[in-house]
Amino acid sequence: MSFETPDDRRYLESHEWAHRDGDTVRVGISDFAQDELGDVVFVELPDAGDEVTAGEEFGVVESIKAVSDLYAPVGGEVAAINEALFDAPELVNDDPYGEGWMLEIELDDESDLDDLLSAEEYEDQVA
Amino acid sequence: MSLRQPPLAAVHEAAGADATEFGGWEMPVEFDSIKDEHRAVREAAGIFDVSHMSEVEVGGPDAEALMQRLTSNDVAALSPGDAQYSMITDDEGIILDDTVVYRLPSETPEYLFVPNAGHDEQMLDRWTRHRDERGLDATVENRTEAYAMFAVQGPDAPDLVADAADEAVDDLSRFTAEYRPIAGVECLLSNTGYTGEAGFEVLAPWDEAETVWDAFDCQPCGLGARDTLRIEAGFLLAGQDFDPEENPRNPYETGVGFAVDLDTEFVGRDALASAKEAGPAQRFVGIRLLDRGVPRHGYPVTTADGDRIGEVTSGTMSPTLSEPIGLGYVDAGYTDAGTDVRVEVRGQAKKARVESPKFLDR
Numbered sequence: 001m002s003f004e005t006p007d008d009r010r011y012l013e014s015h016e017w018a019h020r021d022g023d024t025v026r027v028g029i030s031d032f033a034q035d036e037l038g039d040v041v042f043v044e045l046p047d048a049g050d051e052v053t054a055g056e057e058f059g060v061v062e063s064i065k066a067v068s069d070l071y072a073p074v075g076g077e078v079a080a081i082n083e084a085l086f087d088a089p090e091l092v093n094d095d096p097y098g099e100g101w102m103l104e105i106e107l108d109d110e111s112d113l114d115d116l117l118s119a120e121e122y123e124d125q126v127a
Numbered sequence: 128m129s130l131r132q133p134p135l136a137a138v139h140e141a142a143g144a145d146a147t148e149f150g151g152w153e154m155p156v157e158f159d160s161i162k163d164e165h166r167a168v169r170e171a172a173g174i175f176d177v178s179h180m181s182e183v184e185v186g187g188p189d190a191e192a193l194m195q196r197l198t199s200n201d202v203a204a205l206s207p208g209d210a211q212y213s214m215i216t217d218d219e220g221i222i223l224d225d226t227v228v229y230r231l232p233s234e235t236p237e238y239l240f241v242p243n244a245g246h247d248e249q250m251l252d253r254w255t256r257h258r259d260e261r262g263l264d265a266t267v268e269n270r271t272e273a274y275a276m277f278a279v280q281g282p283d284a285p286d287l288v289a290d291a292a293d294e295a296v297d298d299l300s301r302f303t304a305e306y307r308p309i310a311g312v313e314c315l316l317s318n319t320g321y322t323g324e325a326g327f328e329v330l331a332p333w334d335e336a337e338t339v340w341d342a343f344d345c346q347p348c349g350l351g352a353r354d355t356l357r358i359e360a361g362f363l364l365a366g367q368d369f370d371p372e373e374n375p376r377n378p379y380e381t382g383v384g385f386a387v388d389l390d391t392e393f394v395g396r397d398a399l400a401s402a403k404e405a406g407p408a409q410r411f412v413g414i415r416l417l418d419r420g421v422p423r424h425g426y427p428v429t430t431a432d433g434d435r436i437g438e439v440t441s442g443t444m445s446p447t448l449s450e451p452i453g454l455g456y457v458d459a460g461y462t463d464a465g466t467d468v469r470v471e472v473r474g475q476a477k478k479a480r481v482e483s484p485k486f487l488d489r
Contacts, residue, residue, distance in 0.1 A: 038351070039162045041444035042421050042451075044473075060473070062421050064161045064443055065351050086419065 003031040005123045010116035018073035025074050028101040032126045037063035040092040043085045050078045054112045074112035080104040133178035134275050134336040150244025152179035155349040165355050165446040167346035172281035174343045181247035182270040186237040189263035194238050201388040205230035210302045212386045214378045216395030221375045232305050243365040247271040275336035279343050280326030288327045291342040310342035323360030355443050361484025368440040377402050382411040409456040413484040418477040422453030427471040436461050452486050
Protein backbone atom coordinates (compact mmCIF):
# COMPACT_ATOMS: atom_id res chain seq x y z
CA MET A 1 0.00 0.00 0.00
CA SER A 2 1.44 3.38 -0.86
CA PHE A 3 0.31 6.70 0.52
CA GLU A 4 0.59 10.23 -0.74
CA THR A 5 3.01 12.39 1.23
CA PRO A 6 3.26 15.74 -0.57
CA ASP A 7 6.63 17.47 -0.03
CA ASP A 8 5.14 21.00 0.08
CA ARG A 9 4.41 20.58 3.80
CA ARG A 10 5.86 19.19 7.02
CA TYR A 11 4.63 16.45 9.34
CA LEU A 12 4.33 15.38 12.96
CA GLU A 13 5.12 11.83 14.06
CA SER A 14 1.49 11.66 15.20
CA HIS A 15 0.44 12.05 11.52
CA GLU A 16 -0.69 15.69 11.33
CA TRP A 17 0.59 17.87 8.48
CA ALA A 18 1.35 21.60 8.50
CA HIS A 19 1.31 23.75 5.37
CA ARG A 20 2.53 27.33 5.64
CA ASP A 21 0.86 30.08 3.64
CA GLY A 22 2.25 33.47 4.67
CA ASP A 23 1.59 34.04 8.38
CA THR A 24 -0.84 31.15 8.77
CA VAL A 25 -0.33 27.42 8.86
CA ARG A 26 -3.00 25.05 7.68
CA VAL A 27 -3.27 21.73 9.54
CA GLY A 28 -4.78 18.34 8.71
CA ILE A 29 -3.96 14.63 8.94
CA SER A 30 -1.98 12.55 6.48
CA ASP A 31 -3.21 10.13 3.85
CA PHE A 32 -1.65 7.32 5.88
CA ALA A 33 -3.56 8.43 8.99
CA GLN A 34 -6.94 8.64 7.29
CA ASP A 35 -6.43 5.17 5.83
CA GLU A 36 -5.49 3.73 9.23
CA LEU A 37 -8.57 5.29 10.83
CA GLY A 38 -11.02 4.16 8.17
CA ASP A 39 -14.34 5.95 7.67
CA VAL A 40 -14.10 9.23 9.60
CA VAL A 41 -17.44 10.03 11.25
CA PHE A 42 -16.72 12.89 13.64
CA VAL A 43 -14.20 15.68 14.13
CA GLU A 44 -13.99 17.84 17.27
CA LEU A 45 -12.10 21.10 16.77
CA PRO A 46 -11.35 24.18 18.90
CA ASP A 47 -13.13 27.46 18.17
CA ALA A 48 -11.60 30.21 16.09
CA GLY A 49 -9.78 32.51 18.51
CA ASP A 50 -8.63 29.70 20.82
CA GLU A 51 -4.91 29.26 21.43
CA VAL A 52 -3.19 26.01 20.58
CA THR A 53 0.28 24.91 21.68
CA ALA A 54 2.81 23.11 19.51
CA GLY A 55 2.84 19.38 20.33
CA GLU A 56 -0.35 19.50 22.41
CA GLU A 57 -3.84 18.19 21.72
CA PHE A 58 -6.18 20.47 19.84
CA GLY A 59 -9.05 18.11 19.03
CA VAL A 60 -10.26 14.62 18.25
CA VAL A 61 -10.95 12.66 15.10
CA GLU A 62 -13.21 9.62 15.30
CA SER A 63 -13.73 6.88 12.77
CA ILE A 64 -16.26 4.12 13.17
CA LYS A 65 -13.67 1.98 14.90
CA ALA A 66 -11.30 4.41 16.65
CA VAL A 67 -11.00 7.65 18.62
CA SER A 68 -7.76 9.54 18.01
CA ASP A 69 -6.35 12.73 19.53
CA LEU A 70 -5.11 15.47 17.21
CA TYR A 71 -1.86 17.33 17.99
CA ALA A 72 -0.93 20.84 16.92
CA PRO A 73 2.21 20.99 14.75
CA VAL A 74 2.68 24.67 15.61
CA GLY A 75 1.44 27.04 18.31
CA GLY A 76 -0.70 30.16 17.95
CA GLU A 77 -4.20 31.47 17.70
CA VAL A 78 -6.74 29.52 15.67
CA ALA A 79 -7.60 31.77 12.72
CA ALA A 80 -10.15 29.45 11.12
CA ILE A 81 -11.58 25.97 11.37
CA ASN A 82 -13.00 23.83 8.59
CA GLU A 83 -16.67 23.84 9.54
CA ALA A 84 -17.50 21.72 6.49
CA LEU A 85 -16.13 18.74 8.43
CA PHE A 86 -19.01 18.89 10.93
CA ASP A 87 -21.50 17.89 8.26
CA ALA A 88 -19.11 16.01 5.98
CA PRO A 89 -16.35 14.38 8.07
CA GLU A 90 -15.72 11.99 5.17
CA LEU A 91 -13.81 14.86 3.48
CA VAL A 92 -10.90 13.80 5.72
CA ASN A 93 -10.87 10.43 3.91
CA ASP A 94 -11.64 11.76 0.45
CA ASP A 95 -9.14 14.63 0.35
CA PRO A 96 -6.88 14.67 3.44
CA TYR A 97 -4.49 17.34 2.06
CA GLY A 98 -7.19 19.55 0.50
CA GLU A 99 -10.88 19.76 1.41
CA GLY A 100 -10.23 17.68 4.52
CA TRP A 101 -8.06 20.33 6.25
CA MET A 102 -8.91 21.06 9.88
CA LEU A 103 -7.39 24.29 11.23
CA GLU A 104 -5.60 27.46 10.25
CA ILE A 105 -3.22 28.73 12.93
CA GLU A 106 -1.62 32.19 13.15
CA LEU A 107 2.02 31.25 13.43
CA ASP A 108 3.60 32.65 16.64
CA ASP A 109 7.05 31.23 16.33
CA GLU A 110 8.53 30.22 12.99
CA SER A 111 10.95 27.85 14.69
CA ASP A 112 8.00 25.51 15.47
CA LEU A 113 8.16 24.48 11.82
CA ASP A 114 11.82 23.47 12.13
CA ASP A 115 10.91 20.80 14.66
CA LEU A 116 8.62 19.00 12.18
CA LEU A 117 9.48 16.11 9.89
CA SER A 118 10.11 16.54 6.18
CA ALA A 119 7.94 14.51 3.80
CA GLU A 120 10.84 12.13 3.33
CA GLU A 121 11.39 11.68 7.07
CA TYR A 122 7.68 11.12 7.62
CA GLU A 123 7.51 8.58 4.80
CA ASP A 124 10.36 6.65 6.39
CA GLN A 125 8.41 6.56 9.64
CA VAL A 126 5.22 5.13 8.16
CA ALA A 127 6.88 2.84 5.60
CA MET B 128 0.88 -15.83 23.06
CA SER B 129 0.37 -16.24 19.35
CA LEU B 130 -3.06 -15.50 17.94
CA ARG B 131 -5.32 -18.20 16.55
CA GLN B 132 -6.10 -17.87 12.87
CA PRO B 133 -9.15 -18.86 10.84
CA PRO B 134 -8.56 -21.31 7.97
CA LEU B 135 -8.93 -18.50 5.40
CA ALA B 136 -6.48 -16.04 6.99
CA ALA B 137 -4.29 -16.03 3.88
CA VAL B 138 -7.30 -15.67 1.57
CA HIS B 139 -8.50 -12.60 3.48
CA GLU B 140 -5.04 -11.07 3.53
CA ALA B 141 -4.79 -11.54 -0.24
CA ALA B 142 -8.17 -9.82 -0.57
CA GLY B 143 -6.68 -6.78 1.17
CA ALA B 144 -8.45 -7.15 4.50
CA ASP B 145 -7.09 -5.44 7.62
CA ALA B 146 -6.90 -7.80 10.56
CA THR B 147 -7.52 -7.23 14.25
CA GLU B 148 -7.18 -9.22 17.46
CA PHE B 149 -10.48 -10.39 18.88
CA GLY B 150 -10.92 -13.00 21.62
CA GLY B 151 -7.43 -14.35 20.98
CA TRP B 152 -8.01 -14.65 17.22
CA GLU B 153 -6.63 -12.62 14.35
CA MET B 154 -9.71 -11.81 12.26
CA PRO B 155 -10.53 -9.55 9.31
CA VAL B 156 -11.92 -6.25 10.61
CA GLU B 157 -12.37 -4.40 7.32
CA PHE B 158 -12.17 -5.51 3.66
CA ASP B 159 -13.14 -2.30 1.86
CA SER B 160 -14.77 0.22 4.14
CA ILE B 161 -16.97 -0.45 7.14
CA LYS B 162 -19.62 1.88 5.70
CA ASP B 163 -19.70 0.07 2.34
CA GLU B 164 -19.76 -3.35 3.95
CA HIS B 165 -22.52 -2.27 6.32
CA ARG B 166 -24.60 -0.86 3.46
CA ALA B 167 -24.18 -4.05 1.41
CA VAL B 168 -25.71 -6.09 4.25
CA ARG B 169 -28.62 -3.69 4.78
CA GLU B 170 -29.37 -3.37 1.04
CA ALA B 171 -28.15 -6.60 -0.62
CA ALA B 172 -25.92 -9.18 1.09
CA GLY B 173 -22.55 -9.66 2.72
CA ILE B 174 -20.50 -12.60 3.96
CA PHE B 175 -18.57 -12.63 7.24
CA ASP B 176 -15.90 -15.04 8.38
CA VAL B 177 -16.82 -15.70 12.02
CA SER B 178 -14.63 -18.77 12.48
CA HIS B 179 -13.44 -17.26 15.77
CA MET B 180 -16.78 -18.28 17.29
CA SER B 181 -16.42 -21.41 19.44
CA GLU B 182 -18.18 -24.72 18.88
CA VAL B 183 -18.67 -27.33 21.60
CA GLU B 184 -20.47 -30.62 20.88
CA VAL B 185 -22.29 -32.57 23.58
CA GLY B 186 -23.53 -36.13 23.02
CA GLY B 187 -24.33 -39.36 24.84
CA PRO B 188 -27.32 -40.56 26.88
CA ASP B 189 -27.21 -37.64 29.36
CA ALA B 190 -26.49 -34.88 26.82
CA GLU B 191 -29.89 -33.28 27.35
CA ALA B 192 -29.56 -33.32 31.15
CA LEU B 193 -26.13 -31.68 30.97
CA MET B 194 -27.26 -28.97 28.54
CA GLN B 195 -30.37 -28.32 30.61
CA ARG B 196 -28.22 -27.91 33.73
CA LEU B 197 -25.81 -25.38 32.20
CA THR B 198 -27.98 -23.23 29.95
CA SER B 199 -30.89 -20.99 30.90
CA ASN B 200 -33.37 -21.89 28.17
CA ASP B 201 -35.35 -25.15 27.85
CA VAL B 202 -33.35 -27.54 25.66
CA ALA B 203 -36.06 -30.20 26.07
CA ALA B 204 -38.27 -28.02 23.88
CA LEU B 205 -35.88 -28.45 20.93
CA SER B 206 -36.75 -30.86 18.12
CA PRO B 207 -33.94 -32.18 15.90
CA GLY B 208 -32.63 -29.21 13.87
CA ASP B 209 -33.97 -26.55 16.23
CA ALA B 210 -31.78 -23.76 17.59
CA GLN B 211 -32.34 -21.47 20.57
CA TYR B 212 -30.68 -18.42 22.09
CA SER B 213 -29.59 -19.12 25.65
CA MET B 214 -27.55 -17.77 28.55
CA ILE B 215 -24.78 -19.51 30.46
CA THR B 216 -25.03 -18.17 34.00
CA ASP B 217 -23.18 -18.69 37.28
CA ASP B 218 -24.76 -19.46 40.69
CA GLU B 219 -25.63 -15.79 41.11
CA GLY B 220 -27.40 -15.66 37.76
CA ILE B 221 -24.62 -13.51 36.24
CA ILE B 222 -24.16 -14.09 32.50
CA LEU B 223 -20.86 -15.84 31.74
CA ASP B 224 -21.65 -16.06 28.05
CA ASP B 225 -24.55 -15.90 25.61
CA THR B 226 -24.83 -18.68 23.09
CA VAL B 227 -26.93 -20.41 20.46
CA VAL B 228 -27.72 -24.05 21.28
CA TYR B 229 -28.44 -26.38 18.34
CA ARG B 230 -30.08 -29.72 18.72
CA LEU B 231 -28.31 -31.41 15.85
CA PRO B 232 -30.47 -32.96 13.14
CA SER B 233 -30.17 -36.52 14.46
CA GLU B 234 -32.50 -38.97 16.23
CA THR B 235 -30.65 -39.19 19.54
CA PRO B 236 -30.30 -35.87 21.34
CA GLU B 237 -26.93 -34.38 20.42
CA TYR B 238 -26.12 -30.73 20.80
CA LEU B 239 -23.74 -28.15 19.46
CA PHE B 240 -23.47 -24.78 21.13
CA VAL B 241 -21.60 -21.69 20.06
CA PRO B 242 -19.82 -19.80 22.86
CA ASN B 243 -18.18 -16.49 22.03
CA ALA B 244 -14.66 -16.16 20.66
CA GLY B 245 -11.99 -17.46 23.00
CA HIS B 246 -14.48 -18.97 25.45
CA ASP B 247 -14.16 -22.53 24.16
CA GLU B 248 -11.70 -23.89 26.72
CA GLN B 249 -13.53 -22.25 29.61
CA MET B 250 -16.85 -23.77 28.50
CA LEU B 251 -15.28 -27.15 27.84
CA ASP B 252 -13.95 -27.12 31.43
CA ARG B 253 -17.30 -26.02 32.80
CA TRP B 254 -19.23 -28.73 30.95
CA THR B 255 -16.72 -31.45 31.82
CA ARG B 256 -16.61 -30.45 35.49
CA HIS B 257 -20.41 -30.45 35.88
CA ARG B 258 -20.69 -33.73 33.98
CA ASP B 259 -18.19 -35.37 36.33
CA GLU B 260 -19.68 -33.84 39.49
CA ARG B 261 -23.12 -35.14 38.62
CA GLY B 262 -21.90 -38.46 37.23
CA LEU B 263 -23.54 -37.90 33.87
CA ASP B 264 -22.87 -40.08 30.84
CA ALA B 265 -22.10 -37.48 28.18
CA THR B 266 -19.32 -36.61 25.76
CA VAL B 267 -18.07 -33.02 25.56
CA GLU B 268 -15.81 -32.05 22.69
CA ASN B 269 -14.23 -28.75 21.66
CA ARG B 270 -14.87 -28.56 17.90
CA THR B 271 -13.83 -24.94 17.43
CA GLU B 272 -11.04 -25.84 15.05
CA ALA B 273 -13.10 -28.47 13.24
CA TYR B 274 -15.47 -25.88 11.77
CA ALA B 275 -15.14 -22.66 9.86
CA MET B 276 -18.18 -20.46 10.44
CA PHE B 277 -19.52 -17.99 7.91
CA ALA B 278 -22.52 -15.68 8.12
CA VAL B 279 -24.31 -14.71 4.90
CA GLN B 280 -26.59 -11.83 5.77
CA GLY B 281 -28.87 -9.34 4.07
CA PRO B 282 -32.12 -9.21 2.11
CA ASP B 283 -30.52 -11.10 -0.81
CA ALA B 284 -28.94 -13.75 1.44
CA PRO B 285 -31.74 -16.34 1.13
CA ASP B 286 -31.42 -16.35 -2.68
CA LEU B 287 -27.62 -16.51 -2.51
CA VAL B 288 -27.77 -19.41 -0.09
CA ALA B 289 -30.36 -21.22 -2.21
CA ASP B 290 -28.04 -20.86 -5.23
CA ALA B 291 -25.02 -22.10 -3.30
CA ALA B 292 -26.98 -24.98 -1.75
CA ASP B 293 -28.45 -25.80 -5.16
CA GLU B 294 -31.89 -26.16 -3.60
CA ALA B 295 -34.51 -23.99 -1.98
CA VAL B 296 -33.88 -23.02 1.65
CA ASP B 297 -37.26 -21.45 2.37
CA ASP B 298 -38.30 -24.61 4.23
CA LEU B 299 -35.62 -23.72 6.80
CA SER B 300 -37.44 -21.38 9.17
CA ARG B 301 -35.83 -18.94 11.62
CA PHE B 302 -33.77 -20.71 14.30
CA THR B 303 -33.67 -24.05 12.53
CA ALA B 304 -30.70 -25.84 10.99
CA GLU B 305 -30.06 -28.75 8.64
CA TYR B 306 -27.13 -30.49 7.02
CA ARG B 307 -27.04 -29.27 3.43
CA PRO B 308 -24.36 -29.43 0.75
CA ILE B 309 -22.88 -26.02 -0.17
CA ALA B 310 -20.88 -26.27 -3.41
CA GLY B 311 -20.83 -30.02 -2.77
CA VAL B 312 -19.50 -29.71 0.79
CA GLU B 313 -21.73 -31.00 3.60
CA CYS B 314 -22.37 -28.09 6.00
CA LEU B 315 -24.66 -27.30 8.90
CA LEU B 316 -26.84 -24.53 7.49
CA SER B 317 -28.70 -22.45 10.04
CA ASN B 318 -31.27 -19.70 9.62
CA THR B 319 -29.70 -17.38 12.19
CA GLY B 320 -27.61 -14.22 12.33
CA TYR B 321 -26.37 -11.18 14.21
CA THR B 322 -27.22 -8.30 11.89
CA GLY B 323 -30.98 -7.77 12.13
CA GLU B 324 -31.36 -8.91 8.51
CA ALA B 325 -32.50 -12.15 6.92
CA GLY B 326 -29.63 -14.57 6.59
CA PHE B 327 -27.90 -17.79 7.36
CA GLU B 328 -24.92 -19.06 9.27
CA VAL B 329 -22.89 -21.92 7.84
CA LEU B 330 -20.67 -24.35 9.73
CA ALA B 331 -18.27 -25.79 7.18
CA PRO B 332 -15.51 -28.37 7.66
CA TRP B 333 -12.29 -26.46 8.48
CA ASP B 334 -10.35 -28.05 5.60
CA GLU B 335 -13.00 -27.21 2.99
CA ALA B 336 -13.65 -23.67 4.15
CA GLU B 337 -12.42 -22.01 0.96
CA THR B 338 -14.78 -23.96 -1.32
CA VAL B 339 -17.72 -22.91 0.82
CA TRP B 340 -16.57 -19.26 1.16
CA ASP B 341 -16.19 -19.01 -2.62
CA ALA B 342 -19.71 -20.33 -3.18
CA PHE B 343 -21.19 -16.99 -2.11
CA ASP B 344 -20.78 -14.11 -4.51
CA CYS B 345 -21.30 -11.07 -2.31
CA GLN B 346 -19.47 -8.36 -0.37
CA PRO B 347 -16.92 -9.76 2.10
CA CYS B 348 -17.37 -8.04 5.47
CA GLY B 349 -15.18 -7.74 8.55
CA LEU B 350 -15.78 -7.50 12.27
CA GLY B 351 -16.11 -3.70 11.99
CA ALA B 352 -19.36 -3.93 10.01
CA ARG B 353 -20.48 -6.88 12.14
CA ASP B 354 -20.27 -4.55 15.15
CA THR B 355 -22.11 -1.58 13.60
CA LEU B 356 -24.84 -3.90 12.28
CA ARG B 357 -25.41 -5.61 15.63
CA ILE B 358 -25.46 -2.27 17.49
CA GLU B 359 -28.22 -0.98 15.20
CA ALA B 360 -30.12 -4.23 15.84
CA GLY B 361 -29.62 -3.97 19.62
CA PHE B 362 -27.79 -7.28 20.01
CA LEU B 363 -25.46 -7.88 22.96
CA LEU B 364 -21.72 -8.34 22.58
CA ALA B 365 -20.08 -10.50 25.26
CA GLY B 366 -17.14 -8.78 26.96
CA GLN B 367 -18.50 -5.39 26.03
CA ASP B 368 -22.20 -5.15 26.95
CA PHE B 369 -21.75 -7.66 29.75
CA ASP B 370 -18.71 -9.20 31.36
CA PRO B 371 -18.69 -11.42 34.44
CA GLU B 372 -15.74 -9.49 35.94
CA GLU B 373 -15.97 -5.93 34.68
CA ASN B 374 -19.69 -5.51 34.07
CA PRO B 375 -21.62 -8.35 35.72
CA ARG B 376 -25.22 -8.47 34.48
CA ASN B 377 -28.13 -10.87 34.73
CA PRO B 378 -30.42 -11.68 31.78
CA TYR B 379 -33.23 -9.45 33.05
CA GLU B 380 -30.97 -6.40 33.13
CA THR B 381 -29.72 -7.14 29.62
CA GLY B 382 -33.25 -7.54 28.26
CA VAL B 383 -32.91 -11.22 27.36
CA GLY B 384 -35.31 -12.68 29.91
CA PHE B 385 -36.96 -14.46 26.98
CA ALA B 386 -33.93 -16.79 26.91
CA VAL B 387 -34.49 -17.85 30.54
CA ASP B 388 -36.92 -20.63 31.45
CA LEU B 389 -37.33 -20.65 35.24
CA ASP B 390 -39.25 -23.94 35.00
CA THR B 391 -35.98 -25.72 34.22
CA GLU B 392 -33.28 -26.51 36.79
CA PHE B 393 -30.10 -24.76 35.72
CA VAL B 394 -27.13 -23.19 37.48
CA GLY B 395 -28.27 -19.69 38.45
CA ARG B 396 -31.99 -20.50 38.31
CA ASP B 397 -32.80 -19.68 41.96
CA ALA B 398 -30.88 -16.40 41.90
CA LEU B 399 -32.68 -15.43 38.70
CA ALA B 400 -36.09 -16.28 40.13
CA SER B 401 -35.35 -13.78 42.94
CA ALA B 402 -33.91 -11.23 40.52
CA LYS B 403 -37.03 -11.43 38.37
CA GLU B 404 -39.24 -10.99 41.42
CA ALA B 405 -37.27 -7.94 42.61
CA GLY B 406 -37.02 -6.40 39.13
CA PRO B 407 -33.73 -5.14 37.68
CA ALA B 408 -32.09 -2.03 39.15
CA GLN B 409 -30.85 -1.10 35.68
CA ARG B 410 -31.95 -2.05 32.20
CA PHE B 411 -30.33 -2.32 28.78
CA VAL B 412 -31.55 0.48 26.48
CA GLY B 413 -30.74 2.25 23.27
CA ILE B 414 -29.33 5.79 23.55
CA ARG B 415 -29.41 8.23 20.65
CA LEU B 416 -27.11 11.23 20.89
CA LEU B 417 -28.83 14.45 19.83
CA ASP B 418 -25.70 16.65 20.04
CA ARG B 419 -22.57 16.10 17.95
CA GLY B 420 -20.31 13.28 19.10
CA VAL B 421 -20.14 9.52 19.25
CA PRO B 422 -21.13 7.50 22.32
CA ARG B 423 -18.48 4.91 23.22
CA HIS B 424 -17.95 2.06 25.69
CA GLY B 425 -17.56 3.39 29.23
CA TYR B 426 -19.00 6.89 28.75
CA PRO B 427 -21.22 7.90 31.72
CA VAL B 428 -24.95 8.52 31.27
CA THR B 429 -26.44 11.22 33.52
CA THR B 430 -29.63 13.16 34.05
CA ALA B 431 -29.88 16.73 32.77
CA ASP B 432 -28.75 17.76 36.29
CA GLY B 433 -25.60 15.66 36.04
CA ASP B 434 -26.62 12.78 38.33
CA ARG B 435 -25.08 9.56 37.13
CA ILE B 436 -27.72 6.99 36.10
CA GLY B 437 -25.80 4.54 33.95
CA GLU B 438 -23.23 4.04 31.25
CA VAL B 439 -22.77 3.38 27.57
CA THR B 440 -21.44 -0.12 26.79
CA SER B 441 -21.37 0.06 22.96
CA GLY B 442 -21.69 2.90 20.51
CA THR B 443 -21.00 4.07 17.00
CA MET B 444 -22.02 6.49 14.30
CA SER B 445 -24.87 4.47 12.80
CA PRO B 446 -24.10 3.99 9.11
CA THR B 447 -27.80 3.39 8.32
CA LEU B 448 -29.20 6.34 10.27
CA SER B 449 -26.14 8.63 9.99
CA GLU B 450 -26.70 9.43 13.66
CA PRO B 451 -24.69 8.60 16.77
CA ILE B 452 -26.25 5.69 18.65
CA GLY B 453 -25.30 3.63 21.67
CA LEU B 454 -26.36 0.75 23.85
CA GLY B 455 -26.01 0.71 27.61
CA TYR B 456 -27.64 0.55 31.00
CA VAL B 457 -29.70 3.14 32.85
CA ASP B 458 -31.41 3.02 36.23
CA ALA B 459 -35.02 1.82 36.39
CA GLY B 460 -37.10 4.97 36.14
CA TYR B 461 -35.13 6.30 33.16
CA THR B 462 -35.78 3.42 30.76
CA ASP B 463 -38.86 4.75 28.94
CA ALA B 464 -38.36 5.62 25.28
CA GLY B 465 -38.04 9.39 24.94
CA THR B 466 -36.44 9.99 28.35
CA ASP B 467 -34.12 12.99 28.18
CA VAL B 468 -30.59 12.11 29.38
CA ARG B 469 -26.99 13.22 28.89
CA VAL B 470 -23.94 11.27 27.74
CA GLU B 471 -20.59 12.55 28.99
CA VAL B 472 -18.20 12.70 26.06
CA ARG B 473 -14.69 13.69 27.20
CA GLY B 474 -16.16 15.67 30.10
CA GLN B 475 -18.86 17.41 28.08
CA ALA B 476 -22.54 16.60 28.69
CA LYS B 477 -24.17 15.83 25.33
CA LYS B 478 -27.95 15.73 24.95
CA ALA B 479 -29.32 12.25 24.33
CA ARG B 480 -32.55 10.29 24.34
CA VAL B 481 -33.38 6.82 25.61
CA GLU B 482 -34.85 4.52 22.95
CA SER B 483 -35.47 0.86 22.29
CA PRO B 484 -32.15 -0.93 21.64
CA LYS B 485 -33.64 -1.91 18.27
CA PHE B 486 -32.85 1.25 16.35
CA LEU B 487 -34.13 0.01 13.01
CA ASP B 488 -37.78 -0.27 12.18
CA ARG B 489 -37.77 -3.83 10.89
